[in-house]
Amino acid sequence: MVSNPATSPPTMLRTMAYEGLHEGPRLIVLGAVHGNETCGPRAILRLAGELERVERQLLRGTLTLVPVANPLAYQRGERMGERNLNRNFRVTTDPQDFEDRVANRLAPLLARHDVLLDLHSFHTPGEPFVMLGPQDNASGLEPFRQAAAEEALVRRLGPRRVVEGWLDTYARGVARRMRNPNASLRAQMLSTDPSYGIGTTEYMRGHGGYGVTLECGQHDDPEAPEVGYRAILAALAHLEMLDLPPPPPRADLEILRLVEVIDRDHPDDRFARPWQSFDRVCAGEAIGVRADGEVVRSPADAFIVFPNPRALPGNEWFYRAEVSDRPVDGVKSRDLPS
Incomplete structure (x- = not known):
């Protein structure tokens, strides 16, 4: 019996690559790392359509679009397929679930790029914001040397609100979870893994690049796909990959x-x-x-x-x-x- 591709578990990851004829940055844009966050796919596919119709052309560098990074979660319309793809994101020789298999394909793809823009949305109403990585440091948790480039990108994506401090806060939360006798066995098992707080942007920073997460708005906000689309264009303009005016940097940042x-x-x-x-x-x-x-x-x-x-x-x-x-x-x- 032939299975129905629309209902069978996905077995592939769709990517779209565009090469400029001149050397330049390598940018990758992700959508639907969480399957119920549809603003990313909509924004990415809008740009892909423009590129396919030659309404826009890449001037230099490499642009890779991954409209749906977690096909199983997206197919189900849920945050996760079998687990959270944006935790414990790494290559493994012994994949245990669907997200492990996705990470085994997606992580090397990220490592071949210089810059990551990861489009997300959130549960409750609120304005868009950008998640920023650490300052330059040589610590064991998240060593980093490209904070200046990442900050320059953040100022030009559009939102005024910026949030930092993700990984070290998450690490403290892991320590608290381990001390909590009410935590589930599964949570305790995951929390013992020092890589559990690593997501796409943390992986990118750990492999020589830089990247930001853009939270485009509430899941159902009709403006969220537009926020994502404009951010992709702003990133491409900032990196001088499209023939667009440089995006103006925001001067009214709210940094938390x-x-x-x-x-x-x-x-x-x-x-x-x-x-x-x-x-x-x-x-x-x-x-x-x-x-x-x-x-x-x-x-x-x-x-x-x-x-x-x-x-x-x-x-x-x-x-x-x-x-x-x-x-x-x-x-x-x-x-x-x-």
């Missing part, structure tokens, strides 16, 4: 730093109110309530980021962020109203 991640321990853990990303929370204010009645309070004035009321137990429930004093491409965070 993640400082803490809190897991959901039980299906009955609930938020104190319907939080949206970047809602302000005051010191001592209730953020959520555990299944046993314990109130989770903010230890300081902060912002809520990535609140997920449907998080699975043992996974990230929400992040806290504070105003960062880090300048990005020479610009410090604007004064935020109280």
